[in-house]
Amino acid sequence: MAKVTLNHVYKRFANNVVAVDDFHLDIHDQEFLVLVGPSGCGKSTTLRMIAGLEEISEGDLYIGDRLVNDVAPKDRDIAMVFQSYALYPHMNVYENMAFGLKLRKFSKAEINQRIEEAARILDISHLLDRKPKALSGGQRQRVALGRAIVREPQVFLMDEPLSNLDAKLRVQMRTEILKLHQRLNTTVIYVTHDQTEAMTMGDRIVVMKDGLIQQVATPHEIYNHPVNQFVASFIGSPSMNFLNGRLVEKDGQLHFEGEHIHLRLPDDKAKVLRDRGYVNKSIIFGIRPEDMYSDHQFLEANPFESSLDAHIDVVENMGSELYIYFNNIGRTQMVARVDAREGLKPRMSIRLGLDLSKCHVFDSETQVAVF
Amino acid sequence: MDWRNKVEKIAQSTNLPIRYLECSNHEVDQLHMEQEKDGWEICNVTRMDDRTIGVMIQPEHWHPSARSLLELLFTPISNVDPFTGWLVQLLEVPTTPPPRYVREQAWRDRRLCFFLQRCQTESRMDMEWSALQPLLKDFFPGADASLQLVPLQPELCLLLVPLSYLDTDNKLEREIALELAFGLHEMLSCEWMEKFRVLVSLPIEQPASVGVSFLQLHTLSLALQRFCPKIMVAASWQYPLERWASTLSPETFSQVVDGLSAVLPFSPLTHEQRETLETLFARQLNVSEAARQLFLHRNTLLYRLDKITEATGLDPRHFPDAVLLQLHLLFRRN
Numbered sequence: 258m259a260k261v262t263l264n265h266v267y268k269r270f271a272n273n274v275v276a277v278d279d280f281h282l283d284i285h286d287q288e289f290l291v292l293v294g295p296s297g298c299g300k301s302t303t304l305r306m307i308a309g310l311e312e313i314s315e316g317d318l319y320i321g322d323r324l325v326n327d328v329a330p331k332d333r334d335i336a337m338v339f340q341s342y343a344l345y346p347h348m349n350v351y352e353n354m355a356f357g358l359k360l361r362k363f364s365k366a367e368i369n370q371r372i373e374e375a376a377r378i379l380d381i382s383h384l385l386d387r388k389p390k391a392l393s394g395g396q397r398q399r400v401a402l403g404r405a406i407v408r409e410p411q412v413f414l415m416d417e418p419l420s421n422l423d424a425k426l427r428v429q430m431r432t433e434i435l436k437l438h439q440r441l442n443t444t445v446i447y448v449t450h451d452q453t454e455a456m457t458m459g460d461r462i463v464v465m466k467d468g469l470i471q472q473v474a475t476p477h478e479i480y481n482h483p484v485n486q487f488v489a490s491f492i493g494s495p496s497m498n499f500l501n502g503r504l505v506e507k508d509g510q511l512h513f514e515g516e517h518i519h520l521r522l523p524d525d526k527a528k529v530l531r532d533r534g535y536v537n538k539s540i541i542f543g544i545r546p547e548d549m550y551s552d553h554q555f556l557e558a559n560p561f562e563s564s565l566d567a568h569i570d571v572v573e574n575m576g577s578e579l580y581i582y583f584n585n586i587g588r589t590q591m592v593a594r595v596d597a598r599e600g601l602k603p604r605m606s607i608r609l610g611l612d613l614s615k616c617h618v619f620d621s622e623t624q625v626a627v628f
Numbered sequence: 629m630d631w632r633n634k635v636e637k638i639a640q641s642t643n644l645p646i647r648y649l650e651c652s653n654h655e656v657d658q659l660h661m662e663q664e665k666d667g668w669e670i671c672n673v674t675r676m677d678d679r680t681i682g683v684m685i686q687p688e689h690w691h692p693s694a695r696s697l698l699e700l701l702f703t704p705i706s707n708v709d710p711f712t713g714w715l716v717q718l719l720e721v722p723t724t725p726p727p728r729y730v731r732e733q734a735w736r737d738r739r740l741c742f743f744l745q746r747c748q749t750e751s752r753m754d755m756e757w758s759a760l761q762p763l764l765k766d767f768f769p770g771a772d773a774s775l776q777l778v779p780l781q782p783e784l785c786l787l788l789v790p791l792s793y794l795d796t797d798n799k800l801e802r803e804i805a806l807e808l809a810f811g812l813h814e815m816l817s818c819e820w821m822e823k824f825r826v827l828v829s830l831p832i833e834q835p836a837s838v839g840v841s842f843l844q845l846h847t848l849s850l851a852l853q854r855f856c857p858k859i860m861v862a863a864s865w866q867y868p869l870e871r872w873a874s875t876l877s878p879e880t881f882s883q884v885v886d887g888l889s890a891v892l893p894f895s896p897l898t899h900e901q902r903e904t905l906e907t908l909f910a911r912q913l914n915v916s917e918a919a920r921q922l923f924l925h926r927n928t929l930l931y932r933l934d935k936i937t938e939a940t941g942l943d944p945r946h947f948p949d950a951v952l953l954q955l956h957l958l959f960r961r962n
Contacts, residue, residue, distance in 0.1 A: 308821060309821060310748075310821060310822070310823060329821075330820075330821030330822065331819065331820060331821045333821075336818075337817070337818060337821070339814075339817060339818075342814060343807075343810035343811055343813065343814040343861075344811065344814070345767070345811040345814070345815060346804075346807035346808060346810070346811050347768075347794055347808065347811070356766070356767070356815070356819070357818070357819055359766060360763065360766055360819060390807075404818065405818075423923050424923060
């Protein structure tokens with residue numbers, strides 16, 4: 258177990274493309290850190306630099322207190338689980354898991370003990386004699402994890418390890434990996450492009466875009482206080498709604514004026530915007546789908562200019578809730594998550610109340626969050 | 629003492645038929661055939677840059693023990709052994725395998741030929757391939773003595789693994805070969821922790837066939853680097869279209885691109901459309917299999933295919949249209 262420190266790390270390729278730009282982060286001992294972002298954001302390159310599979314162009318990398326920039330990957334005391342894992346087809350499950358330990362000259366007793374323990378954790382004790390061809394997809398994934406676990410490395414590196422599994426198995430394995438982390442108490446650095454995986458698994462999340470860290474925070478912080486419009490849009494499903502408009506003063510109150518929408522901002526939010534000089538300026542207004550309500554109780558409790566009239570285009574029934582899509586506001590498609598009991602249908606018009614205490618405002622030029 | 633002096637001294641002292649041979653690398657086969665007609669045989673050969681140096685004898689005059697001594701006396705001048713030299717030479721001109729190698733290496737069983745290509749382009753290129761030998765021996769337990777690692781270039785080597793010791797379990801040889809290639813790639817990634825491309829050929833019968841397999845795999849490697857750079861594991865019988873396209877001259881290639889643009893005038897496909905088509909083609913146009921591979925409902929895939937038909941005028945479920953779309957994918961992205 259160890260902390261990992263990336264000290265102003267850069268990755269530049271020969272064609273002057275900067276894949277990772279000034280990555281500076283301390284990953285705590287025993288932390289489950291998730292790197293998330295769209296394709297090409299540099300998350301896998303960062304992980305591969307930690308593994309030693311890519312050379313660091315500039316900056317320092319420490320595992321524990323040891324500078325490892327020039328240490329060969331196999332000597333870094335890490336274990337990596339890849340997206341496209343394969344088992345050794347001519348060896349049974351036991352031999353697959355024992356292989357790395359035999360290479361490192363562990364005693365038979367030690368190998369047995371580690372494999373038994375890992376197999377018990379992964380619930381594959383009954384499969385140890387089987388060849389890979391006799392295993393299901395989920396069982397194979399467990400064996401691949403087992404091969405990494407028995408090494409008892411200082412750090413686990415996982416590069417989209419679940420993306421080759423079907424949706425149901427992916428959810429199941431997500432929980433398994435979390436349980437595993439709780440039992441092993443090892444530092445895990447996990448790369449994914451799936452924001453749900455990031456939110457559900459990470460102690461902290463690093464959101465990346467174009468090689469740059471956008472935000473490092475807990476899932477709660479990232480979701481509720483995104484630092485910019487990109488993070489706000491990337492994290493959360495369905496994504497946050499954004500509307501362009503202006504802030505204007507009327508009768509001592511601050512209002513957001515957009516196309517077919519007029520909202521009076523709460524006093525605490527208005528004060529921040531006034532203090533930051535946004536009055537009479539363009540802004541981007543953001544509201545998450547679950548912060549819009551169609552029920553009468555909410556509308557009655559929030560009567561003051563905090564609602565909009567939606568003409569429903571599409572209703573997605575998720576069972577316990579409905580996603581309703583409409584695009585009659587601000588020339589953009591918006592989505593609200595409402596109670597399934599509301600019984601809404603396409604082509605209906607409804608009034609949606611917005612919980613403005615949870616709204617977000619972004620600078621229209623820099624896309625940086627005001628709050 | 630150089631080989632020429634040694635040969636002269638041996639000829640003087642033994643009075644046995646022995647000759648020194650020196651020629652350019654591409655002349656060696658012709659010379660060898662001519663000398664063979666007169667009863668001469670190359671007993672030792674080595675290469676120095678573009679020159680081949682060798683020793684020839686008339687074998688019927690030489691006692692086997694004397695021949696063994698000759699082989700000890702004429703050690704290769706460079707570090708490149710004749711077998712390696714032969715394979716490297718094959719990339720330039722067709723040549724026959726060194727007779728000594730073929731003679732000594734008569735296999736009792738067939739072998740799988742793996743092509744290991746290091747993809748690390750930076751400072752770790754100085755690795756000695758021999759460092760990998762212990763790891764490979766552990767990975768193929770039981771194949772110890774007959775496991776053969778043939779380093780060809782700093783980033784390239786061949787690995788010959790006897791098939792006999794593997795538990796083939798009545799499985800198709802192609803399946804076994806490909807599964808082992810995936811396993812080998814995984815092992816190198818996890819234990820050696822380096823990015824390799826691992827290619828495999830069908831089992832080969834005799835050492836002389838290594839050259840053919842090597843050339844097939846080399847062609848495949850060039851094709852993958854150019855058309856499918858993300859593919860790290862493949863077999864010699866796969867990617868036939870890519871292999872063919874990689875052999876085209878730049879002029880022909882550009883003519884094909886122009887020709888395709890004329891008959892397929894639609895705008896570039898999206899990433900999702902390309903992924904959909906590639907998966908469908910990899911699954912032999914089997915929609916259900918492709919849907920499973922893409923984790924989609926079959927109807928969703930059908931909808932996507934309908935949209936592709938709408939955009940291109942070609943239905944990927946129909947073989948002639950699929951051929952055009954595959955050519956489009958192959959040539960347009962380059």
